[in-house]
Structures are given as structure tokens and as C-alpha cells.
Amino acid sequence: DGGITQSPKYLFRKEGQNVTLSCEQNLNHDAMYWYRQDPGQGLRLIYYSQIVNDFQKGDIAEGYSVSREKKESFPLTVTSAQKNPTAFYLCASSLRGAGKDTQYFGPGTRLTVL
Amino acid sequence: GEDVEQSLFLSVREGDSSVINCTYTDSSSTYLYWYKQEPGAGLQLLTYIFSNMDMKQDQRLTVLLNKKDKHLSLRIADTQTGDSAIYFCAESSPRSGYSTLTFGKGTMLLVSP
Numbered sequence: 150d151g152g153i154t155q156s157p158k159y160l161f162r163k164e165g166q167n168v169t170l171s172c173e174q175n176l177n178h179d180a181m182y183w184y185r186q187d188p189g190q191g192l193r194l195i196y197y198s199q200i201v202n203d204f205q206k207g208d209i210a211e212g213y214s215v216s217r218e219k220k221e222s223f224p225l226t227v228t229s230a231q232k233n234p235t236a237f238y239l240c241a242s243s244l245r246g247a248g249k250d251t252q253y254f255g256p257g258t259r260l261t262v263l
Numbered sequence: 264g265e266d267v268e269q270s271l272f273l274s275v276r277e278g279d280s281s282v283i284n285c286t287y288t289d290s291s292s293t294y295l296y297w298y299k300q301e302p303g304a305g306l307q308l309l310t311y312i313f314s315n316m317d318m319k320q321d322q323r324l325t326v327l328l329n330k331k332d333k334h335l336s337l338r339i340a341d342t343q344t345g346d347s348a349i350y351f352c353a354e355s356s357p358r359s360g361y362s363t364l365t366f367g368k369g370t371m372l373l374v375s376p
Contacts, residue, residue: 153305180362182363184306184366188370189369190368191267191351191366191367191368191369192351192366193366194363194364197362197363197376199362204348207363239305239306241305241306246362247362249293249294249313249355250284251296251308251311252308252364253308254298254305254306254307255305256304256305257305259303
């Protein structure tokens with residue numbers, strides 16, 4: 150059963166703590182992406198990776214970090230430097246990262262900072 | 264600049280047609296996409312159109328592209344209550360070599376029985 154999984158579905162953290170969101174895909178896609186979604190704001194790109202061991206900043210990378218040590222995994226760490234981390238986080242992947250390649254999305258993780 | 268704009272809300276009755284509009288500003292965009300998001304879920308690709316096309320039809324969905332006006336629309340025929348969701352327009356971004364997408368803020372479609 151191929152697809153993209155994100156865990157956990159809901160995550161709570163205290164202010165000042167780092168937290169890591171998981172994203173795994175078994176589609177054999179080269180490219181992976183992290184987006185943040187706030188109500189009424191659409192999706193904003195945090196980081197993306199077109200190949201293992203390489204990644205680029207998106208539009209709102211400050212306060213976030215990523216790694217791409219394996220093709221199937223692209224974890225996102227929300228650090229304590231992120232001033233307003235409460236949001237819905239979406240992971241996506243595409244075959245090669247070209248514009249014509251469809252991006253497939255995971256179910257999302259809702260992060261709430263208490 | 265790269266801004267994708269959509270109206271925020273559309274309400275229709277079941278059985279009517281729905282038309283969701285989108286404007287984009289980047290004339291270099293090559294692929295334009297429509298995604299659907301149901302509450303609390305990820306995004307599901309509905310359809311896409313290449314910039315050298317004017318129209319694409321897929322069952323109840325019709326996409327129209329007016330490249331001169333940078334206007335994209337999604338028409339849903341015979342709208343059902345299950346079509347209630349947020350619809351996002353997105354364009355491939357030349358700024359990143361077309362390897363990323365820029366999304367609009369989404370149009371919430373509410374279908375009443």
C-alpha cells in the first residue's frame with residue numbers, strides 16, 4: 150500500500166521545546182517537501198529536498214530544520230526559535246521535483262504549542 | 264512576483280455547477296494545478312493543466328486557462344455535498360527552477376442540499 154505517512158497526527162509541546170515531525174514515503178520519489186498551513190493562509194513552503202543529502206530553504210525556513218539521510222524519510226524539526234509554531238504541517242513528495250511532477254500529500258500533523 | 268489569488272468562499276446548491284476562479288501573476292508558469300482538501304486532511308490532486316492548453320476536461324471537472332489574463336478556473340458540474348471542501352490553485356514556480364509550487368489561499372466550497 151504505497152503512500153506518504155506522517156506521524157503523529159496531533160502533537161502538543163511546551164514553549165521552548167524542540168519537536169520533530171516524521172514524514173515517510175514508499176513511492177520511491179526523489180523529491181520531498183514540507184509545508185505549513187495556517188487558517189486562511191494557504192500553504193507556505195518551509196523546506197524541500199530534491200535528492201538524498203541535499204535540501205533547500207523555502208519561503209519560511211526560519212526556526213525550522215530538516216535532514217534527508219534516506220530517500221524515504223524527510224523529518225522536520227520545529228525549534229524553539231520558531232516564534233509561532235502552532236499550525237498544520239503537511240509533507241509531500243514528487244517523482245523528481247520537476248514542475249510537471251505531481252506532488253502527493255500526506256495526511257498532516259497538527260502541532261499545538263501550549 | 265509570484266502571487267496566486269483566489270476568492271475565499273463559494274456557496275452553491277446541490278446539482279448546480281460551481282466555478283472557482285484563480286489568478287496568477289507569473290507569466291512564466293508552466294503547470295497549474297487544482298487540489299482539494301477535506302477537513303483535517305492532506306491535499307488531493309484533482310487535475311492540472313499545462314500552460315500551452317486552453318481547456319482540460321475530466322469527468323465532472325473542467326479547467327479553463329486564459330493565459331493572456333492569467334486566469335484559471337475550475338468548473339464542477341452537478342456539484343454534490345461530497346464536493347464541499349477547500350480548493351487550492353497552485354502554479355509551478357520558476358523561481359526554484361519549477362521544482363516547487365506556489366499555492367493560493369484556497370476557496371472554501373459549501374454545497375447545500
